[in-house]
Amino acid sequence: MSHFLNDDQKAIRDVAAKFAVNELMPIANEIDASESTPDWVVKRCAELGFYGIYIAEEYGGIGAGLVTACVVLEEIAKASPAFAGLLSVQMILCPETVNVLGTPEQKARLLPKSASGERLMAYSQTEPAGVGNIAYHQTKLTPDGNGYRLDGHKLFCTQGAAKTYLVMPRTKRDGVDGYGCVIVEAEDEGFQVQKYEEKLGWRGTNTGPIAFNNVHIAPDDVLGDLLTGNADHAPANQASFLGHAATSLGCVEGLFDLTVTQVKERQLYGAPMWKLSPITDRLAQIWTKIEACRAMLYNAARQIDEGTLALPLGSACKAYIGDTAFDCCSQLLQMWGGSGIMNSTGVNRYFRDARAKMVAEGSTEIHHAVIAQAALGFTGLLSSSDSN
Template identity: 30%
Template sequence: MTIHRHFDSAEQAELFDVVTRISEKELAPVAADHEARADYPRHLVTRLGELGVIGLAFPQRWGGGGQSVAFFLQVVEELARGWLAVAESVHLQALTCRGLARHGKDELREAYLPAMLEGRLLGANCMSEAEAGSDLGAMTTAASPVDGGYRISGLKTWVSHAGAADVYLVYCRTGGAGPGGISCFLVEAGQEGVQVHPPFAKMGVCALPTAPVAFDGVRVPAVRMVGGRNRGMLVAASVFDHGRLGIAACAVGLAQAALDHASDYAKQRRQFGSPIASFQGVAFLLADMATQIAAARALLLTTARLMDEGRPVSAEAAKCKLFATDTAMRVTTDAVQILGGSGYVRDHPTERWMREAKLLQIIEGTNQIQRATIAQSL
C-alpha cells in the first residue's frame, strides 16, 4: 500500500529509496533463515553504518549526518518492515551512541564515536539486572575507586548485542542507594574480567543476541566515565525518550509488513468463489489494521518533530511506545487470523511477526511502565 512520506530534502528522499531497496531486496529475503539459526547479521548493520544510517541524527562534528530525528525514525520503520532484528540493532547502536555523544568527554567521543556511528565498533547498553529492570535504582553492580580509575564488578542481564559488541556502556553504583548514586562507564569488550554468558533462547528476534554480561573486577580509567560521578541517571535519561521512539518506529514497520502481507493474501485467497478480501469480516479487520498503523505513525512523527524542536517529550514518547507496540501486537495477531491455518505455520512470516511484536511491548520499559509515566504527566 502507498505510504505518504514527507522529506525535508532531495538528499533524504534519495537515501530513503536506498534504504527501501535494502529492506526489500536484502533484509526481507534472508530474515527467516537468520532467525531460524539465531545468526546475527553484523555485516548488514555495518553496511548501514557505512551508508550513514546509524549516525543520521547525530552532529556532523562526530561523523553524523546532521539530519532530523523524524527522518531517522522513518528510516528505522522502513528497515523494520524488512527485518525487525536489523532495525532494532540500528536503533540500539544509535541509542548507545546517544549517551556518549551528549555526556562523554571530547577525548572519549573522538576515540570511539566516529567508529560507532559508522558501524565499525558495535556498542551495547548495560543497564538491567536480575533485580533491577524497570527499577534501575535497585542495581547492585558497583564501581570501586582504584588508582587512576575504577574497578567494576557485577552482573548485567538482558544486554542486547551481548557477545557481538565491541564496547559496553555500563551503569553501576559509585555512591549511595537509589538512582542518585549511579555512574556510567565505557568498557571495551576485550578487557580482562568481561565475560558474556550464553544468549537467551528467546521467543522472537532470535537473530539479535541478548545475554547476561558479567564484570569481574574490570578496571577502567577515570577518563572512560561518561558524564559525572553519580550522574549516570542523567546519561540514562538522555536515551530513554530516544529509546521509546525507536521501538515505536520498529513497531510501526513490523505492523506495516504484517498488513501488507495479510492484504496481499486476502486478495489472492479465494473461498466460496470470491477473494476473502471481499468478505466484510476480513475487510473490516484490514481497515482497522490500516487505521491503527496510520495513527501510530502520525503520533510518532509528531512527537519526533517536537524532539527536533528541543521540546520535552517524555510523556509523548511514552504514548508513542505504548500505542505503537500495542498496535503491532493487534495487527500481527489479526494478520495470523486472516491467513487462518497458513498464518500459524512458518511457510508465512506472520507467526514470526506476532512473536516479535510481543517483545516490543516489553523492552525499553514495559507498556505498564509507559502507562505509569503517562498517568504521572496528567
C-alpha cells in the same frame, strides 16, 4: 507521509526501502530461525551510512536527525522487525547516550567508530531485580587506585556485533549513593559475555547476560557525572523510545502489506477472501490505526529534532504504538488461518517480534507509570531513564 519529508529524507528512505526489500527480506526468516544476523548485514548497513544517521557530522555521522532515523527504521522493520530493533539501539540509544553525557574527548573517541560501524555499542542496565529497581541493582563501581573497579552482572544486553558497552552501575562519592554510566570495552580484562539467549521474538540480536569481574574503569571511562550519569541521559532514552516505536510501526506495516496480498489472492468459498466483509472491515481499522500511530510518532520525532519534546511523549509512543502494533499483528495473523501458525510462511515472526517489543526497551506498564507520573505531576518512584 511523504509530504512531510524533505528531499534528503525521501532519498534516505528510498535507500533504506531498497535495502529492506532486496537484501534483508530474503534472509529475514533465516535471521529469525537461526537467532543470528550475518556479518555482511552489519557491514552493509555501515556502507549505507545507517549507523551515523543520528550522529553529528563533527563526529563522523551525517546528523540527519530523529525523523530521518525513524523513517529508516520503519522501512527496515517492514522486512525484519528484529534487525531493526538492534539497529535502533546502535543508531540512536548508544550514540545519543554518549552525545548527551560525553566530554568532547569521549565523543571523539567513541562516536566516529560507532558511525562507521567499526566499533558498535551496546547498552546495559537491566538486572535480576528488575530494570527500574535500581536501588537493588548489584553491579557496583568502587574507587580503586587511579580509577575504579566494576563488579557484577547484567541481564538481556542486546549486543549484535557490539565491541563497546555502556554500563549502568551503582556508584558512591563522599558517602552519597548514585547510579552512573561507564564505558567497558569487549577486550577489557574481567569482562565476559556469558551466553546469548534464545528468544520468542526480536531474534538474531545477540541478547544475553554479561558479567564484570574486577574490570578496571579509568576516570575517562566514566560518562557524565559519577552519581547521576544514568538519570542525566533521559533525553537519549526518549529519542530511543521513538526509534523503537518506529520499528513497531514498520513491523505491523510489513505484516499488513503481506496480508493484503494474501487476502487478494486467497480463494475462500469460491471467491477472493477480500469479499468477506469482516476481513475488509478489520483491514480498514488496522490501516487507520497505522496512520494514527505514524502521525503520533513523527509528530514526537519532529519535536525532538526541534528540541521541544514534552518528556512523557517518548514513553507514550513506545507504549501506545508497541501495544497497537501487537494487537494489529495478532488480528492480521488470524487472517492467515493455519498458514499463519506454520513457520514456513514466514509471517508469524512479525507477531512474535511485535510481542517482544512490548517488553524490550521498557515494558508497556513501566512506560505507563512514567506517563502517569507526568500527568499527575508526581515524581519519585520512576524516572524516564529507568526503562531500558
